[in-house]
Amino acid sequence: xxxxxxxxxxxxxxxxxxxxxxxxxxxxxxxxxxxxxxxxxxxxxxxxxxxxxxxxxxxxxxxxxxxxxxxxxxxxxxxxxxxxxxxxxxxxxxxxxxxxxxxxxxxxxxxxxxxxxxxxxxxxxxxxxxxxxxxxxxxxxxxxxxxxxxxxxxxxxxxxxxxxxxxxxxxxxxxxxxxxxxxxxxxxxxxxxxxxx
Amino acid sequence: xxxxxxxxxxxxxxxxxxxxxxxxxxxxxxxxxxxxxxxxxxxxxxxxxxxxxxxxxxxxxxxxxxxxxxxxxxxxxxxxxxxxxxxxxxxxxxxxxxxxxxxxxxxxxxxxxxxxxxxxxxxxxxxxxxxxxxxxxxxxxxxxxxxxxxxxxxxxxxxxxxxxxxxxxxxxxxxxxxxxxxxxxxxxxxxxxxxxx
Numbered sequence: 001x002x003x004x005x006x007x008x009x010x011x012x013x014x015x016x017x018x019x020x021x022x023x024x025x026x027x028x029x030x031x032x033x034x035x036x037x038x039x040x041x042x043x044x045x046x047x048x049x050x051x052x053x054x055x056x057x058x059x060x061x062x063x064x065x066x067x068x069x070x071x072x073x074x075x076x077x078x079x080x081x082x083x084x085x086x087x088x089x090x091x092x093x094x095x096x097x098x099x100x101x102x103x104x105x106x107x108x109x110x111x112x113x114x115x116x117x118x119x120x121x122x123x124x125x126x127x128x129x130x131x132x133x134x135x136x137x138x139x140x141x142x143x144x145x146x147x148x149x150x151x152x153x154x155x156x157x158x159x160x161x162x163x164x165x166x167x168x169x170x171x172x173x174x175x176x177x178x179x180x181x182x183x184x185x186x187x188x189x190x191x192x193x194x195x196x197x
Numbered sequence: 198x199x200x201x202x203x204x205x206x207x208x209x210x211x212x213x214x215x216x217x218x219x220x221x222x223x224x225x226x227x228x229x230x231x232x233x234x235x236x237x238x239x240x241x242x243x244x245x246x247x248x249x250x251x252x253x254x255x256x257x258x259x260x261x262x263x264x265x266x267x268x269x270x271x272x273x274x275x276x277x278x279x280x281x282x283x284x285x286x287x288x289x290x291x292x293x294x295x296x297x298x299x300x301x302x303x304x305x306x307x308x309x310x311x312x313x314x315x316x317x318x319x320x321x322x323x324x325x326x327x328x329x330x331x332x333x334x335x336x337x338x339x340x341x342x343x344x345x346x347x348x349x350x351x352x353x354x355x356x357x358x359x360x361x362x363x364x365x366x367x368x369x370x371x372x373x374x375x376x377x378x379x380x381x382x383x384x385x386x387x388x389x390x391x392x393x394x
Contacts, residue, residue, distance in 0.1 A: 112313055112359070113313045113314065115313075115359075115363065115364050116309055116310045116313035116314065116359070116363055117310065117313065117314045122363065122364050122365070125364065126364050126365060126366055129364075129366060130366065130367070134366075145368075147367070147368050148368050148369075148372060148376070148380070151360060151366060151367075151368060151369045152369070152380060154356075154360065154366070155353070155356035155357045155359070155360045155366075155369060156352070156353050156356050156384075157356070158355075158356040158359050158360065159351075159352035159353050159354070159355040159356025159357070159359065160352045160356070162309070162312075162313070162352070162355050162356065162359065163348060163351065163352045163355065166312065166313055166319065167312050167319050167322065167323050167326075168319070168323060169323055169326060169327065169331075169348060169351070169352075170327070170344070170348075171342075171344050171345050171348060172345075172348045172349070172352060175345060179345070179393075179394070182393060182394050183345070183349055183388070183393045183394075186387055186391065187353075187384050187387060187388075190383055190384060190387075191380070191384075194383065196376075196379060196380045197376070197379050197380075
């Protein structure tokens, strides 16, 4: 075994993983906007061009390594287990809690920024949202049109994240979480259990 | 008077307006992603660096010249004049009609892409949305918290535009307009006239 010094890491086995690990840490610490390909490459000990070789762009790198700040399967199990009574409020409380947490906010704004700026990153994020979020939620909705219902909830949360955390549109940027939960709870009830047609 | 040939236009009076006119036309014809600073500069007969000098970035150029595909004042007058009965449906029909029209779709996706990618463009777009859309809507809402109500409607429309036209998330990308109008009408009723707290 040869100790790896401060020199650059060659392309090959383990390099992609080292870049992904550095990216995950920097996106998590700095957020999507402030993390740079150069600083991620520096931490991974590779040439920035190697990051582009493996991942194509900063957007795609983010989309490839992003991790959700909660486990959808167990979360939706818990939210749904208590029945339809109060479901909209429980969902609103949970989603607003995530959205306003430091990690949740960074994840949500990173996903929105990456998805809005590049087609390939948008495709990766579309698959992530569909498979990891909408499918687990839809599979627990005991009503007609479960996929439409899950995606309507997602669209309202994305629009709120955009207004509250990306664009800073008042009064959504300054409203208290309790106000927003009260306003959104009946909407999530409608989307998840109401008459859609 | 000296006839202006195909040569480049000097910086000065009228140049900013010529760039804005070319940008407006190209963003409208090609959409935000496909229009380029180079092609806009070419149509305006200026060096691309002059576009950056006047507007800072493609995002800010878009945010500065974008025009709404409808007049908010007369539109909201008409929508509100018929009373609160059926208001959510009328608002949903109007907004979905705009969002799915070629110009409305280009405007909405351009606004989202520009706002998500750069702070200064986001600030310009935030002011545009607040002054030109939310204020006229809020001033016609005869209920408590009119600004919050207007911005909640906007957040749902932005999230829908993001899912339907930017990311292409099914089933929102493929749902018929009639399906979406039916699903959204009660939500807009709630946001505009319901009990928020």
